[in-house]
Amino acid sequence: MSRLPGNRLSRRLPAALAGAAAVVALTAGSALVGAGSAAADPQAPAEFTVPIEINVPTDLAALIDQAGAISPEATAALNQLIGTAAADQIAETLGVNLGFTTPAPFMYPAPTVGCGLDGQMATVTLATAQSGPNFPLPPWVEDNQLRFQALPAYIGIPKTSELSVAWINTSTFKGGIVPLDETLPVVDTPLLSKVVDTGDGKVLAAIFGKVDYTDGKSCIVLPTVGSFDA
Template sequence: MTVVRRLTTLTAIATTAAALALAAPATASGAPAAPATPAAADRPGVARTAAPNDLLGAYQAAIDALRGFGMDPFLYPTAAAFCSDDATLGLVPAVAGAVPGPWPKTAVNIPGLDLTAVKAGQTMFTFVPYGIAPDTSTVSGMRVAWMNLSNGRSGLTSMGPLSDIVRAMVPAEVPQEIRPLAERAIQDFFFAALPVGGVRAVPVDTGSGTVLAAVFGTVENAGRSCFFLPTIGLTSVR
């Protein structure tokens, strides 16, 4: 199946994804729980607890976090059902976003050092769920199907853990003995605003133009395989 047909199929179930992500009515015996906003996190490596009646709040917090990193949020949220014991239908909400390179943008210019993790002509796609336990050894399962509407490029790419991006952000010229310290500092910076478990990202050589993409797939949550319905977005790459 071509990427065009994949994207067409994914678009057809877009409204289902949006409905699942935002639907969780309260009951008389208890309200649906949703993951806490990024500000509630106290340290890396600790899963966030659920907060009642806050799926919409978690969604907005995730959007704000993505925008804070210079990313374009996708058009609507997504969710995985039967993924958690802390919410109605076990719903775990998530958002996705994209950031065109070069990224991160910095005014620091050090001759001989490339401080960008996402190069010009690349797009980094990111997936951010709320309410997933810290990752173990299983970090595969999320994918991005993308198409550059301007140059015709397309592909289906697997997404990896945030640690892959963290390593890429430390220039190769940094001495090996201090690389772990640099990586930890960058990781702590990300985890101050993003949840710990299930975050996925990947830079893709999309080239310049308008890029349409769909992010979907599975994330492990404390032994459960959680399937997240597709969410679709557009981003402009220079």
């Protein structure tokens, strides 16, 4: 993964620049002594040095200032580079891989009874599964995982969730039945979702169960099935 120069490089550059300055000073002193000797002895050639300008940023602030002096495009490019490097470092610290995925739908919307739009007592529930790695953008899903999500076509705030996903990995023959019990932090509202460690392989899954809402309605979700690559 890409990294910006760390503290080790920041410590080495000032020391290197100080060493270079010392060498230049010593050489300049030798030039003055050489010049004085040349006046007494015409056979001794005068020594001289050419000043060397070193323009190397020693820290991130100097690098940002240098980009700003070049152009707005350089600043934008540097900001993007810094953001990428920071994401790399965060991913490495958390032990996850960078990536971007999109949810895949189940084979068909799940028939849903007990709730609906415009006073109807039936509707459908859309269900999806999202593979990893999906990081750093939410939702965070790692390798060998699937995030299952149910979305009943009903306008209301979920109160409790009794939805579950049954899954089996056809490559490893491992599986289970897991509640979709993730909740929104602080307010503890059900998200009707769950990240499941399915392992690598082809995964068959079915979502089913019930969602109770704060207005007293209950959506009973009949099973829908799907096939996904984890």
